[in-house]
Amino acid sequence: MDMLEAEGAAGLGLRELARLVGVSAAAPYRHFDSKTSLLEALAITGYQRFSKMMGEAERDSPPERRIAMMGQAYVNFALANPNLFRLMFSPELKRDNRPGLRMAADAAFDTLRAVTAALPEGDKRIGALKAWAQVHGLAVLLLDGQIALRPDEDIGALIAAVLADKTGWGGA
Amino acid sequence: MDMLEAEGAAGLGLRELARLVGVSAAAPYRHFDSKTSLLEALAITGYQRFSKMMGEAERDSPPERRIAMMGQAYVNFALANPNLFRLMFSPELKRDNRPGLRMAADAAFDTLRAVTAALPEGDKRIGALKAWAQVHGLAVLLLDGQIALRPDEDIGALIAAVLADKTGWGGA
DNA sequence: GAAAGATGTGAGCAGTGTCAACTTCGCCGA
DNA sequence: TCGGCGAAGTTGACACTGCTCACATCTTTC
Numbered sequence: 001m002d003m004l005e006a007e008g009a010a011g012l013g014l015r016e017l018a019r020l021v022g023v024s025a026a027a028p029y030r031h032f033d034s035k036t037s038l039l040e041a042l043a044i045t046g047y048q049r050f051s052k053m054m055g056e057a058e059r060d061s062p063p064e065r066r067i068a069m070m071g072q073a074y075v076n077f078a079l080a081n082p083n084l085f086r087l088m089f090s091p092e093l094k095r096d097n098r099p100g101l102r103m104a105a106d107a108a109f110d111t112l113r114a115v116t117a118a119l120p121e122g123d124k125r126i127g128a129l130k131a132w133a134q135v136h137g138l139a140v141l142l143l144d145g146q147i148a149l150r151p152d153e154d155i156g157a158l159i160a161a162v163l164a165d166k167t168g169w170g171g172a
Numbered sequence: 173m174d175m176l177e178a179e180g181a182a183g184l185g186l187r188e189l190a191r192l193v194g195v196s197a198a199a200p201y202r203h204f205d206s207k208t209s210l211l212e213a214l215a216i217t218g219y220q221r222f223s224k225m226m227g228e229a230e231r232d233s234p235p236e237r238r239i240a241m242m243g244q245a246y247v248n249f250a251l252a253n254p255n256l257f258r259l260m261f262s263p264e265l266k267r268d269n270r271p272g273l274r275m276a277a278d279a280a281f282d283t284l285r286a287v288t289a290a291l292p293e294g295d296k297r298i299g300a301l302k303a304w305a306q307v308h309g310l311a312v313l314l315l316d317g318q319i320a321l322r323p324d325e326d327i328g329a330l331i332a333a334v335l336a337d338k339t340g341w342g343g344a
Numbered sequence: 345g346a347a348a349g350a351t352g353t354g355a356g357c358a359g360t361g362t363c364a365a366c367t368t369c370g371c372c373g374a
Numbered sequence: 375t376c377g378g379c380g381a382a383g384t385t386g387a388c389a390c391t392g393c394t395c396a397c398a399t400c401t402t403t404c
Contacts, residue, residue, distance in 0.1 A: 065342060090316075144262075147301065
């Protein structure tokens with residue numbers, strides 16, 4: 001996990017890992033079928049931690065603030081574990097659809113789904129999609145350093161402001 | 173470019189590329205300093221195409237639909253060139269900040285900046301950030317297959333619906 | 345105590361990015 | 375016309391990677 005966070009999924013090498021642990025280069029293969037398999041395991045524990053954070057955010061906040069708080073938790077998780085977050089959403093991993101990963105991901109998103117099902121009336125699907133896209137987009141842009149934070153600007157406040165904003169665009 | 177789109181940035185191999193072109197393995201190094209250098213060149217032409225698309229979307233639409241149309245162009249570009257889009261936003265590339273890449277990216281985002289500067293009153297920065305996060309999030313989630321499209325659902329309509337939605341969350 | 349399983353080892357294969365020394369070719373100026 | 379120069383390509387090598395196989399060892403279980 002440390003190595004993933006330090007070097008990214010591509011930089012994580014089985015041989016280097018083995019060297020670090022002090023075993024031979026072939027030893028990791030007694031525990032994981034392949035490098036992808038290792039990454040899958042990491043992603044799964046990532047989803048578990050993510051689930052836990054989202055669950056806590058949901059439980060600890062009043063209904064009307066629930067979505068904002070979960071959005072904060074979402075972005076905070078991404079910023080705290082950038083490479084893990086990237087791995088969890090990496091298309092390479094979900095390409096050969098591994099059942100374990102899929103289950104962990106579904107479990108994690110169930111919390112989200114449950115909350116968005118309780119959204120205000122109107123087209124719930126659009127609202128849910130919008131909330132997710134907004135939060136995910138913010139997370140990714142911050143992660144990649146595309147959004148320049150003002151000096152001593154609070155990320156939490158920024159997320160809250162964006163989520164609270166009611167601007168809409170386009171003619172229906 | 174074909175190879176990038178087909179195999180992703182990681183799957184693109186200089187040797188394989190050379191083999192395909194019919195030259196020796198070291199030949200590419202007469203044209204690019206390193207593999208990263210090649211990827212940078214690809215990303216730069218990516219930004220140029222992106223700029224062009226965004227510029228056209230801006231020019232060809234009335235002011236009140238401008239943002240929605242540009243959002244569509246943004247997502248469409250991502251969906252049409254998934255791996256190029258990913259490369260353009262990849263943190264590995266911008267890590268060792270290459271001036272050429274940076275300039276191309278800035279030029280591309282200038283169009284965006286100009287439009288968001290003409291946003292309705294209120295906190296323009298939050299509005300711009302929100303629009304960008306929304307569109308970027310939608311693009312990334314669609315790219316990674318996280319959003320399940322309903323059968324025969326129009327992506328354009330979905331984007332428009334999400335952008336037009338006026339729901340807000342959270343207590344200020 | 346013996347069989348069975350888990351873990352680790354070494355050597356080796358195919359593949360990669362990268363480099364250095366060398367050739368080859370076309371152009372440009374004297 | 376010739377000489378030289380620079381761009382392009384080649385060969386061969388180095389260090390690295392994921393991965394596999396045959397073999398050794400150590401632990402658990404019957």
